[in-house]
């Protein structure tokens with residue numbers, strides 16, 4: 001099929017950036033979205049033009065490195081997929097596709113579609129862990145944990161840190177990302193010990209890094225490629241108030 | 247000439263590590279803060295090592311090419327991680343895991359290292375649970391296990407199909423904590439492009455800042471490579487597309503020996519190649535073979551939809567050929583069997599290069615909900631990629647490049663042949679012989695990182711406490727930096743007509759055809775010639791865009807492909823040298839009447855460690871003879 005791409009091009013952080021339009025023939029519906037961009041880039045290089053910079057690594061929806069704004073939605077029109085899992089079969093022949101990087105103050109653009117998400121790492125650094133030094137662990141089965149609790153911890157723990165939640169949110173809030181980690185760890189007995197310090201440190205850091213507030217619109221949950229639940233935010237809020245009053 | 251001394255401690259197998267730990271040189275806590283360690287890579291191996299070294303008090307610097315250390319390829323591992331807890335009371339033990347790995351590796355791994363890996367496996371599970379890994383549990387609240395290929399016990403711990411993600415994140419979080427504590431300095435979006443050796447000791451690295459393009463010098467008292475495997479050399483593989491062999495090659499060219507480079511695992515259960523544009527192949531975890539049954543039609547070229555082929559017209563060829571292990575034979579055996587059936591004309595799907603993996607019976611016997619709980623993520627992934635629903639129709643699968651057993655040669659200390667240069671995780675060669683068993687890589691990577699390296703590196707650094715901070719203002723750094731810049735400029739100046747990716751595809755095709763699941767002398771010789779020709783063509787005709795001093799993915803790719811050519815030659819040279827079949831290395835000239843791999847213990851019971859001798863000369867072979875003190879190599883049979 002033939003498509004028209006309107007892609008955000010920006011040389012570097014300082015550059016103002018602009019949309020550039022490309023006509024692309026011979027696109028197969030069997031391609032993934034990123035394979036389509038590979039195909040475009042191969043063509044651009046041959047034509048002595050600058051290829052479009054975008055990030056990806058695992059190409060199977062687990063590393064969280066990809067992530068693009070496609071036709072005004074993070075990761076495109078399909079539900080529950082990362083950008084690398086998006087198939088070209090969802091687009092129609094002859095249609096125009098607009099491609100942008102994540103837009104958020106906390107994720108500055110580095111080049112074209114590549115953004116800097118190191119603020120996510122900074123959030124984890126202030127408390128997204130259990131402080132168990134190597135060697136200090138007790139026997140793994142010494143604390144039985146309810147299957148139900150572990151399963152819920154897993155459901156929160158599958159976040160891939162892609163930044164979709166922030167990109168989808170009109171306030172650029174990182175609440176879903178932070179609350180997923182807080183939930184995972186506070187649902188487990190070994191994570192309870194530091195629960196109070198963790199939630200306080202991470203919430204404080206969120207504000208400091210320029211992420212916005214949560215106004216409960218739920219766009220993050222709706223767009224999250226891993227379908228992480230909004231209930232994590234409620235749990236985090238409970239943890240936060242508990243920490244405040246205790 | 248460097249002599250290969252594996253430095254295996256004396257004494258009974260089960261006492262070696264304990265005795266080693268009791269007698270190893272230590273660095274006192276006050277001195278550790280004066281010692282710098284570079285760790286390249288932050289997957290299961292690198293992140294656990296960096297965090298543990300920092301906890302001990304060393305100053306650690308970590309380098310990764312992704313934007314965050316959380317994205318290392320380890321994040322994609324699926325099925326599980328082994329340990330010998332024996333929670334199932336099925337007679338598991340350190341010795342049994344050790345034996346399974348030695349046998350699974352077709353008697354081409356080093357006994358002492360493998361035993362140690364098994365011995366510390368339980369500590370790893372303890373550590374991960376303490377760090378919050380939500381491994382699957384029974385209703386009782388205790389940890390659950392499943393079994394994996396090549397073994398008859400259930401010793402695999404798992405978190406659905408995302409075990410690697412959960413373990414890697416735990417290590418990433420431990421690392422993040424040390425960054426916060428100021429003990430680790432993190433350098434992301436950096437490509438290590440060379441190793442700096444001063445007076446025979448590894449003292450630093452040269453990196454390229456992938457955002458600014460700046461070429462940087464970094465020094466330390468010791469350097470650890472945790473840079474993963476290079477199965478991406480085949481172009482299509484189950485690895486993350488940017489995984490590469492450049493760090494290993496740089497170390498090799500500076501004097502580290504590369505061991506058994508041709509021993510590469512082709513994983514049997516991957517989604518088959520669907521089209522020409524494909525950039526990667528998706529793994530369907532081996533755990534699926536616990537309940538899925540592999541089959542092809544009995545009739546050649548039977549084009550009926552799978553569900554219309556009646557039971558008696560299906561050939562469950564693994565169950566037929568290997569009744570003792572059935573669908574759970576090790577990966578090398580399963581991959582070859584699939585290739586054999588497809589080559590003989592029984593393959594399914596449009597290309598005929600696929601076999602079925604069927605869950606019909608499992609769903610009938612265990613119920614939809616049970617199967618969904620076990621494999622929900624994987625079934626979903628399969629549906630997304632192929633549009634086929636595995637609850638209703640069998641999956642189609644085919645082997646794909648997956649793992650490199652070979653890698654940098656290391657001794658018992660995990661030190662390479664360069665003093666102060668360590669290799670851990672998939673980047674080294676030591677534990678998996680000629681074939682890796684499922685769920686044993688995460689185990690080895692985290693064992694190396696959490697528990698082995700932090701001990702063994704002290705033995706070397708104890709000697710270094712008087713050495714002040716290493717200056718980067720030395721002729722060795724100067725020279726390495728210059729060489730890196732020259733190579734990059736050379737790549738940019740070719741200005742030919744073909745893209746790096748197009749060369750990578752062609753290289754992968756050559757390797758897959760002649761140095762893949764089946765190899766023979768004639769084909770390998772042809773491949774060597776083809777690789778050399780393609781390499782020449784590359785340096786004359788590669789076309790890049792962009793410049794040195796900016797984010798330039800094409801330049802990154804081109805550098806990696808250039809290195810792949812050199813690795814490919816080494817892989818083929820190694821495959822030619824090993825005139826036997828063992829594990830994943832199947833030389834058609836050396837097979838039994840039944841078509842199984844035929845080992846030659848008399849002549850090839852050694853690790854082939856290759857030394858770089860210069861651009862124009864052939865690599866030199868060094869042999870580490872494998873001494874089997876505790877197990878007797880037998881014919882590997884899964885019948």
Ligand SMILES: Cc1cc2nc3c(=O)[nH]c(=O)nc-3n(C[C@H](O)[C@H](O)[C@H](O)COP(=O)(O)OP(=O)(O)OC[C@H]3O[C@@H](n4cnc5c(N)ncnc54)[C@H](O)[C@@H]3O)c2cc1C
Pocket residue numbers: 286287288289290291292309310311312315317318319320321322323324325326327409410436437438439472473474475484485486489490492493529531648649670671672673684685686687688689691
């Ligand atoms: C799809 C898939 C599923 C798997 N499932 C399992 C499983 O269920 N169980 C199991 O045990 N094993 C599994 N494996 C194997 C296992 O995942 C890998 O062997 C293991 O994760 C390797 O870890 P590592 O730490 O050695 O390297 P990696 O995780 O590959 O990390 C490499 C690191 O090195 C860095 N790096 C590399 N080169 C450079 C350079 N030049 N400069 C700077 N940084 C560099 C990267 O940024 C990265 O941080 C699977 C593998 C695949 C492909």
Ligand code: FES
Pocket residue numbers: 055056057058059060061062063064065066067082083084085
């Ligand atoms: S590339 Fe890894 S999630 Fe898309």
